[in-house]
Amino acid sequence: MHPQLEILLELQDLKAQKRELEEAAEEHVHDIEKKVFQVQPEDAVAHLEAKIEEMENSLDPEIEGRYRRIADRSARPVVPVLNGICYGCFMAVPTAMTRTNEQIRWCEHCGSFIYFVD
Numbered sequence: 001m002h003p004q005l006e007i008l009l010e011l012q013d014l015k016a017q018k019r020e021l022e023e024a025a026e027e028h029v030h031d032i033e034k035k036v037f038q039v040q041p042e043d044a045v046a047h048l049e050a051k052i053e054e055m056e057n058s059l060d061p062e063i064e065g066r067y068r069r070i071a072d073r074s075a076r077p078v079v080p081v082l083n084g085i086c087y088g089c090f091m092a093v094p095t096a097m098t099r100t101n102e103q104i105r106w107c108e109h110c111g112s113f114i115y116f117v118d
């Protein structure tokens with residue numbers, strides 16, 4: 001897999017984790033048993049944010065620009081292609097497109113980064 005594609009997938013995963021932690025942090029605001037956690041959810045969110053920023057800065061400028069535009073409007077800037085269908089917009093990707101994850105690709109319909117799983 002293209003190393004930048006791996007970073008994009010990790011970023012997406014870290015951001016999903018961050019959203020879950022933010023929700024957990026909300027729920028535990030009045031929880032007196034909060035102290036059982038090794039790391040408070042709020043701190044964990046801050047750690048994730050720092051890591052996310054570090055990883056975003058490690059993207060190639062061209063890829064980072066596209067990533068930031070998509071990430072602004074979508075929680076899933078990277079989507080799988082299964083049976084020739086983009087799972088960002090459920091439209092067919094051109095069959096001429098080589099099924100490889102060794103290059104950075106994006107869907108021409110929705111603009112999401114894509115990776116092939118079939």
Ligand SMILES: [Zn+2]
Binds near residue numbers: 090110
């Ligand atoms: Zn699409």
